[in-house]
Amino acid sequence: MDFEFTEEQLMIQQAAKDFAQRELLQDVQERDANAEFPTQHVKKLAELGFLGMMVSPEYDGGGMDSISYILAVEEIAKIDASVAVIMSVNNSLVCYGLNRFGNEEQKQKYLKPLAHGEVLGAFLLSEPEAGSDATHQHTTAEDKGVFYLLNGTKNWITNANSASIYIVIAQTHPEKHHHGINAFIVEKNTPGILLGPHENKMGMCSSDTHSVMFTDVKVPKENRIGEDGFGFKFAMMVLEVGRIGIASQALGIASGAFERATAYAKERKTFGTEIANHQAIAFKLSDMAVKIENARNLCLKAAWLKDNNKPITVASAMAKQYAADMAMEVTTEAVQIHGGYGYVKEYHVERLMREAKLTQIYEGTSEVQKIIISRNLLKN
Ligand code: CAA
Numbered sequence: 015m016d017f018e019f020t021e022e023q024l025m026i027q028q029a030a031k032d033f034a035q036r037e038l039l040q041d042v043q044e045r046d047a048n049a050e051f052p053t054q055h056v057k058k059l060a061e062l063g064f065l066g067m068m069v070s071p072e073y074d075g076g077g078m079d080s081i082s083y084i085l086a087v088e089e090i091a092k093i094d095a096s097v098a099v100i101m102s103v104n105n106s107l108v109c110y111g112l113n114r115f116g117n118e119e120q121k122q123k124y125l126k127p128l129a130h131g132e133v134l135g136a137f138l139l140s141e142p143e144a145g146s147d148a149t150h151q152h153t154t155a156e157d158k159g160v161f162y163l164l165n166g167t168k169n170w171i172t173n174a175n176s177a178s179i180y181i182v183i184a185q186t187h188p189e190k191h192h193h194g195i196n197a198f199i200v201e202k203n204t205p206g207i208l209l210g211p212h213e214n215k216m217g218m219c220s221s222d223t224h225s226v227m228f229t230d231v232k233v234p235k236e237n238r239i240g241e242d243g244f245g246f247k248f249a250m251m252v253l254e255v256g257r258i259g260i261a262s263q264a265l266g267i268a269s270g271a272f273e274r275a276t277a278y279a280k281e282r283k284t285f286g287t288e289i290a291n292h293q294a295i296a297f298k299l300s301d302m303a304v305k306i307e308n309a310r311n312l313c314l315k316a317a318w319l320k321d322n323n324k325p326i327t328v329a330s331a332m333a334k335q336y337a338a339d340m341a342m343e344v345t346t347e348a349v350q351i352h353g354g355y356g357y358v359k360e361y362h363v364e365r366l367m368r369e370a371k372l373t374q375i376y377e378g379t380s381e382v383q384k385i386i387i388s389r390n391l392l393k394n
Contacts, residue, residue, distance in 0.1 A: 030089035060131020084262035091266025102259035108135030155184035174224035195245035206231035217368030261333035271348035335383035341370035
């Protein structure tokens with residue numbers, strides 16, 4: 015077993031760290047307060063090759079491994095989790111799905127600009143009445159011969175406004191339940207697509223989240239991904255990769271809070287000494303460090319399994335559930351260590367705590383991850 019990173023992995027980690035420290039840090043608080051989309055920073059992500067990191071160079075991607083990808087996501091999430099989720103959705107849910115399951119024409123037409131970072135993508139699975147219970151899709155894709163007719167509403171869609179290309183999951187044969195579901199590539203400017211208002215969220219305020227309504231939207235037949243009825247399996251297989259990205263995002267949020275709490279504890283004095291010298295604080299830091307290390311190992315193991323073409327269903331669920339719950343605990347303790355200063359905006363930890371909460375909800379709640387893990391444990 016090798017716990018060393020390669021030179022290339024370290025270079026990518028450093029590039030992400032430099033970008034986050036030099037560029038994201040300066041306006042992260044302002045963008046969060048104004049719920050402002052980070053347009054310039056997303057352009058920079060594209061220049062760095064961070065929007066299609068694992069796509070092969072043949073399709074304008076970076077040809078990097080998943081370990082490099084999660085190292086980059088972690089560094090970016092330490093400073094700005096909104097930028098990290100924009101990046102994670104594009105890399106894992108959109109590019110990965112097209113790279114693995116798209117046909118040659120779809121890759122040439124859609125994957126290349128996505129991997130190159132010319133356009134962003136979004137993944138549309140959740141609905142007002144189908145979040146965790148994802149097989150119960152109400153959005154329909156009626157087969158009309160040369161095209162499908164899409165009708166329905168999708169909810170909580172990251173990148174909904176900024177994306178140009180949507181991957182939409184919809185029901186074609188309701189009588190077949192989840193075996194009748196398909197996945198489609200839909201261009202956002204197709205007539206009949208309408209966006210709801212920007213959601214007024216607790217955290218990750220500068221990533222754009224909207225509902226998306228489809229009314230008689232014509233989708234060319236050639237835009238269906240895979241065989242008829244493959245859509246639900248497609249969504250599950252893409253999400254298990256997405257969850258490694260979100261686990262790393264949670265890890266980054268926790269690490270960012272931990273670094274800030276440690277620095278503060280070494281400076282802030284009470285009762286005649288730095289608070290780090292009080293065992294109550296030192297032990298909190300120790301517990302936080304152990305949890306972060308556990309989460310990091312789970313993320314790295316899941317990424318390693320993926321890079322070695324081994325099953326990742328359980329490993330990615332474990333990484334996501336543990337890292338997300340851990341991020342909530344660690345950011346809460348970081349606020350506690352800061353005392354009153356933790357509760358005001360300027361010390362960043364309150365934002366990190368708000369950001370951590372979402373990692374327990376999207377791309378499968380912590381409870382959904384436990385369903386996946388326990389079912390796999392108990393299946394034989
Ligand atoms: N790989 C391949 N196939 C899989 C699979 C996987 N990982 N997981 C399930 N399947 C298959 C099953 O084998 C089964 O197929 P068969 O019937 O042919 O055997 C089929 O899918 C249905 O599986 P289940 O019976 O397990 O389905 P279920 O109804 O019990 O649900 C679930 C399982 C795990 C709870 C699933 O519904 C789920 O993951 N829900 C959460 C959805 C989710 O993560 N949503 C996030 C939205 S995306 C988002 O947040 C993006 C964003 O913008 C940030």
